[in-house]
Every structure is written in structure tokens, then in C-alpha cells.
Amino acid sequence: MATKATANEAVKRDRFVYTDDDVIEKSFNWQQMRRLYTYMKPHNRELIPVLIMMMIGTLTRLGVPLLIYYAIDNVINQKTGTGDTSTLWLLGAIMLGMYIIQLLATQYRIKHTNIIGQKVLLSIRSHIFTHIQKLSFRFFDKRPAGSVLVRVTNDVNALQDLFTNGVVNLLMDIIQLAGIIVILLVINFKLGLAVMITVPLMFIISTSLRKKIRFAWQEVRMKNSRINSHLNESIQGMKVTQAFVQEKNNIAFFEQMNASNLKSWNRASAMNQSFGPIIEVTAALGTCILYWYGSHLISIGAFTIGLLVAYSTYMAHFWEPINRLGQLYSQLLIAMASSERIFEFIDEQPTVEEKKDAKPLPQIRGDVSFDNIVFEYEPDRPALKNISINVKAGQSIALVGHTGSGKSTIINLLCRFYDPVQGSVLIDGIDIRDVTLDSLRKQVGLVMQDTFIFSGTIRDNIRYGKLDATHDEIVQVAKAVNAHDFIMSLPDGYDTQVEERGNMLSMGQRQLLSFARALLSNPKILILDEATASIDTDTELKIQEALKVLLKGRTSFMIAHRLSTIRHADDIIVLDHGQIVEQGNHEQLMEKQGVYHGLIKAQYRFL
Numbered sequence: 188m189a190t191k192a193t194a195n196e197a198v199k200r201d202r203f204v205y206t207d208d209d210v211i212e213k214s215f216n217w218q219q220m221r222r223l224y225t226y227m228k229p230h231n232r233e234l235i236p237v238l239i240m241m242m243i244g245t246l247t248r249l250g251v252p253l254l255i256y257y258a259i260d261n262v263i264n265q266k267t268g269t270g271d272t273s274t275l276w277l278l279g280a281i282m283l284g285m286y287i288i289q290l291l292a293t294q295y296r297i298k299h300t301n302i303i304g305q306k307v308l309l310s311i312r313s314h315i316f317t318h319i320q321k322l323s324f325r326f327f328d329k330r331p332a333g334s335v336l337v338r339v340t341n342d343v344n345a346l347q348d349l350f351t352n353g354v355v356n357l358l359m360d361i362i363q364l365a366g367i368i369v370i371l372l373v374i375n376f377k378l379g380l381a382v383m384i385t386v387p388l389m390f391i392i393s394t395s396l397r398k399k400i401r402f403a404w405q406e407v408r409m410k411n412s413r414i415n416s417h418l419n420e421s422i423q424g425m426k427v428t429q430a431f432v433q434e435k436n437n438i439a440f441f442e443q444m445n446a447s448n449l450k451s452w453n454r455a456s457a458m459n460q461s462f463g464p465i466i467e468v469t470a471a472l473g474t475c476i477l478y479w480y481g482s483h484l485i486s487i488g489a490f491t492i493g494l495l496v497a498y499s500t501y502m503a504h505f506w507e508p509i510n511r512l513g514q515l516y517s518q519l520l521i522a523m524a525s526s527e528r529i530f531e532f533i534d535e536q537p538t539v540e541e542k543k544d545a546k547p548l549p550q551i552r553g554d555v556s557f558d559n560i561v562f563e564y565e566p567d568r569p570a571l572k573n574i575s576i577n578v579k580a581g582q583s584i585a586l587v588g589h590t591g592s593g594k595s596t597i598i599n600l601l602c603r604f605y606d607p608v609q610g611s612v613l614i615d616g617i618d619i620r621d622v623t624l625d626s627l628r629k630q631v632g633l634v635m636q637d638t639f640i641f642s643g644t645i646r647d648n649i650r651y652g653k654l655d656a657t658h659d660e661i662v663q664v665a666k667a668v669n670a671h672d673f674i675m676s677l678p679d680g681y682d683t684q685v686e687e688r689g690n691m692l693s694m695g696q697r698q699l700l701s702f703a704r705a706l707l708s709n710p711k712i713l714i715l716d717e718a719t720a721s722i723d724t725d726t727e728l729k730i731q732e733a734l735k736v737l738l739k740g741r742t743s744f745m746i747a748h749r750l751s752t753i754r755h756a757d758d759i760i761v762l763d764h765g766q767i768v769e770q771g772n773h774e775q776l777m778e779k780q781g782v783y784h785g786l787i788k789a790q791y792r793f794l
């Protein structure tokens with residue numbers, strides 16, 4: 188039965204709300220199974236020796252009790268307890284040989300099913316990762332980074348058991364179980380039937396108890412993931428927590444979560460512990476029937492001691508396959524939910540797609556026009572309304588306006604992170620929807636406000652703009668944008684390792700690095716999302732000088748906040764609620780005493 192892991196439940200206390208929207212189990216679905224199998228298919232050939240080894244292992248396991256029966260009934264004299272020693276030695280040696288074969292076959296099977304399983308997981312993981320690289324911004328708008336991460340890690344890992352053990356074990360268990368049943372029935376039909384009363388019993392107990400145990404562990408997992416989310420949030424927001432003196436509140440909440448987790452763990456663990464004894468009692472019931480009815484059959488001469496021993500050995504092997512089949516069922520249900528989420532992801536198509544006949548954008552001059560653009564992120568909530576802008580190659584454009592007025596949206600459309608609902612964006616007169624995404628984005632450089640610094644060295648970070656750049660080229664661009672001096676003052680110069688997201692660098696330094704990165708990639712069109720954070724006048728001067736170098740000979744679009752940047756722009760576009768309300772250079776707009784004049788005056792008021 189599908190289990191919605193309390194989808195709408197939320198842990199709620201003060202500001203903390205965590206929803207559990209993860210469905211851990213789903214009912215069995217053949218179509219999905221078939222789709223999962225496509226990842227397994229390329230490894231079918233590798234599976235053949237594994238299956239052969241599995242067969243050898245199972246057959247030897249089934250053969251051993253028959254040897255015991257033969258030794259007791261045909262070699263050992265039951266009155267004197269003696270027998271033909273050489274035959275007994277021979278039987279012992281055969282049995283030992285069978286055990287060794289069984290051991291080797293099992294080792295081979297486990298090792299190789301694990302290898303194949305890991306290969307399958309690897310191909311699923313890389314399929315998802317490759318797919319993510321192609322998805323459009325619209326997709327990421329809807330999903331927090333965490334949920335994307337979970338797909339690549341947890342959901343793929345959840346398939347691990349199924350691929351490493353599930354498939355081969357299923358076959359092995361069915362063969363072993365069927366083999367034992369057939370042997371027991373052939374030897375003595377009535378006794379076979381009598382002792383097999385325990386089989387359905389074991390199935391029922393195993394599936395119903397396991398279901399309860401599964402749910403109990405799911406609760407533990409859910410609570411664990413809540414704790415992880417809370418931990419993550421707490422660590423990321425530590426500065427804010429301490430600044431607002433919320434530590435005590437945080438600790439209390441964490442303790443409450445921890446206590447609840449422990450309670451669930453104790454419950455699940457107690458259930459787990461009860462599983463073994465209950466099954467043992469059921470198995471003992473089978474043994475009782477065997478000895479009671481078996482000894483009766485022996486007394487009337489219809490059965491032998493050797494067969495009785497063989498029967499009890501077989502019955503000891505009953506439980507393993509039943510147990511594993513039950514486990515496989517749980518694995519399957521979990522795999523259904525995980526694979527559904529994985530496939531939902533893989534089926535997601537990029538909204539910004541390259542046309543089939545898209546051609547590479549030729550080397551551009553840098554003319555840009557927005558032709559009557561209408562755009563909306565959400566239906567019926569236009570973010571841009573009838574925007575028309577014409578920019579000549581080499582001009583610098585400043586986009587200004589209140590927050591939410593549509594500045595970043597214009598930039599998003601120019602990079603083709605989204606497509607307009609109406610109108611078109613043209614570069615050198617070519618509609619950007621007609622060219623390949625690669626060739627477009629290679630010629631449009633983007634310097635973001637939140638400069639992303641990857642973990643690695645300073646040199647690697649600059650080189651991100653042109654992977655084959657030489658050291659000299661890197662130093663040259665760093666010098667040109669005034670970044671060289673600060674880089675050389677770092678412990679290892681260009682080889683200094685910057686930690687994830689560049690926390691060791693100041694805002695201004697990060698911005699200079701991103702300028703160097705952009706200059707190295709040498710795009711004809713440059714987009715600059717100017718950082719708003721106040722930086723000291725010295726750095727501001729450095730940035731201004733760097734900007735002059737950077738913008739030379741390029742068409743530039745700047746989301747500008749600093750007056751020093753705006754003043755020098757060839758054209759200033761003032762946006763309000765997704766519309767252009769004013770356009771002109773600084774002097775013209777100041778003279779007009781309109782929205783721009785108001786914005787500039789407001790900025791001065793704070794200076």
C-alpha cells in the first residue's frame with residue numbers, strides 16, 4: 188500500500204516550519220520497473236556469470252541435506268552406530284567440497300552484484316546530472332537547491348539495495364524456496380504438507396510485522412531529516428541567530444526534535460527486536476510438527492531417521508528466502524517512490540530550447556534590440572510590458588528603477604535564460620531564438636551581483652572565463668582590472684585556495700575577480716549587475732577604473748546603483764513596474780525632474 192509520509196504534517200513551532208513532502212513508498216508499478224530496467228540492460232551480459240554462480244551456490248546448498256540423509260540411512264548402522272569409514276570419509280569430503288564451492292560462489296555473486304549495482308547507480312546519477320545542466324531557469328525557480336540535491340543523492344542511493352542485491356536474490360530465493368518445497372513433498376507428501384503449515388504463517392507474520400517496522404523506521408528517517416534541515420538552517424543562519432539572541436530558543440527547539448527522534452527510534456528498535464523471536468517461535472512450531480508426525484511415521488516404518496534429519500536441515504533453510512523476499516518487497520516499494528521522483532526530474536524538459544535548425548551566432552558587432560517585449564514569470568503577472576530598446580554596438584546602457592521594476596528580467600532575456608511571451612530580442616539583427624545557446628552565451632558576458640566564487644584557486648576562478656587561458660593572460664587581465672595587487676598580497680598569490688563561495692574575500696575583491704573573469708572571456712556584450720553593498724572609496728575608485736577597462740569597445744548593460752556608474756552611461760533606461768518610464772543620458776533626465784531625478788535625489792539623501 189502506498190504510504191504518504193504524512194505529507195501535510197508539519198512540525199511547527201514559532202518560526203520553524205518543516206514540511207515532509209517526501210513520499211517514501213509507492214505502490215508497485217510495472218512501467219516504472221521496466222524503465223528502471225533500461226539502466227540495468229547494458230549490464231545483462233555481466234549478469235550471466237553471476238546467475239550461473241548463484242545457481243551453483245543454491246544447488247550445492249540444496250544437496251548437502253541429501254548427503255546427510257544418505258550417510259545416516261545407508262552407511263551408518265543404526266543399531267551399532269558404526270559404518271563403512273571410507274564411505275563416510277568420502278561423504279565428508281564431498282560435503283566439505285560442496286561447502287567450499289558454495290562459499291566461493293556466494294563470494295563471487297556478492298562481489299559482482301555489488302559492482303554491477305554500483306555501475307547502474309553511476310549511470311542513473313550521471314544521467315540526472317547531465318540533465319540538470321540543460322534545464323532552464325524556470326525549473327530552478329520552482330525548486331529549492333536542496334530538493335535538487337536530494338534527487339541526485341538520496342533518491343539514487345535508495346535504489347542501491349534493489350540493484351545490488353534485489354534482482355539476483357529474487358531469483359535465488361525463489362529457486363531455493365521452490366527447491367526445498369519440491370524435495371520435502373517428493374520425499375514424503377503428507378509430512379511435507381504438514382510441516383509447510385509454517386510457510387504461509389511465516390509469510391503473513393513477516394509481511395505484516397515488517398510493514399509495521401518499516402513505518403516505524405520511516406518515522407525515524409523523517410525526524411532525522413527534519414533535524415538535518417534544522418541543523419543546516421541553524422548553521423547557515425548562525426550570524427543572524429546570535430545577532431538576534433535566539434540561541435536559547437534554537438537549543439530548546441533542537442532538544443525537542445532530538446527527544447522526539449529518540450522516542451521514535453526506541454519504538455522502531457523494539458519492534459525490530461521482537462521480529463526474530465516471533466519468527467523463531469513459528470519455526471519451532473514447524474519443528475514440533477516434524478518430530479511429532481515424523482516419529483509416528485518412523486514407528487510405522489514409513490519414514491527413516493536420515494530423512495528426519497534431512498527434513499529438519501531443509502526447514503532451517505526455509506526462513507532465509509522468505510525473509511529476503513519480504514525485504515525485497517520493501518526495497519521495491521521504496522524504489523518505486525524514489526524512481527518516480529527521479530523520472531519526474533528526467534522528464535522535465537528545458538523551457539528554453541534550441542531550435543533544431545539553430546545556427547551558431549557569428550562573431551557579433553554588438554548591436555542589441557528589444558523589440559516590443561512582453562514577459563511574465565507567472566501567468567497573467569507581466570514582469571515586462573512592451574519594452575523596446577535599441578542599442579548600438581559599443582554603447583553603455585544603465586538600467587535603473589525601484590526594486591522589482593524588471594531590471595534583472597531584461598538581463599535574463601538577453602542571456603536567454605527565459606524566452607519572452609511576446610516580441611523578440613535581436614543581436615546584430617538576428618533573433619536570439621534562432622541561434623545556438625552556446626554561441627550566444629559565449630559572446631554575452633555576465634558579471635553578477637552575487638559573484639559566485641567556486642572552490643579552487645584564484646587562478647582557476649579567473650580562468651572560468653576561458654579554460655585554456657595561459658598564466659600570462661590571467662595576470663594581464665587581473666592587472667587590467669586592478670585585481671593583481673590584492674591577489675599578490677594573498678598567501679599564495681594566484682595559487683591561493685579560496686574556500687567555497689569565496690568567504691575569505693571581500694565584496695570588492697570578489698567583484699574585481701569577476702571583472703577579470705569577464706575580461707578574459709572577452710565578450711562583445713557585457714552585462715553587469717552592480718553590487719549595492721557599500722565599499723570604501725578606494726575600492727570604489729579601483730572598481731571604476733576596472734570598469735572603464737572592462738567596458739571599452741563592448742556593448743554593456745548595467746544594473747546600476749552607484750551614481751558614478753550611472754552618470755557615465757550613454758543611455759539610462761528608467762523602469763517602473765515593468766515599463767520604460769524615462770530614457771536619456773544623466774543630464775537630460777535630471778533636467779526632466781521625473782522618476783530618475785527622484786531616484787538620484789533619494790540616493791543623495793542617504794549620503
Ligand SMILES: Nc1ncnc2c1ncn2[C@@H]1O[C@H](COP(=O)(O)OP(=O)(O)OP(=O)(O)O)[C@@H](O)[C@H]1O
Nearest residue numbers: 328564565570588589590591592593594595596597
Ligand atoms: N523567478 C521569478 N519567478 C517569479 N517572479 C519573479 C521571478 N523573478 C522576478 N520575479 C518578479 O518579476 C518582477 C521583476 O523582477 P526583477 O528581478 O526583474 O526586478 P529588479 O528590478 O531586477 O529588482 P531588484 O533591483 O530588486 O533586483 C518582480 O515583481 C519580481 O517579483
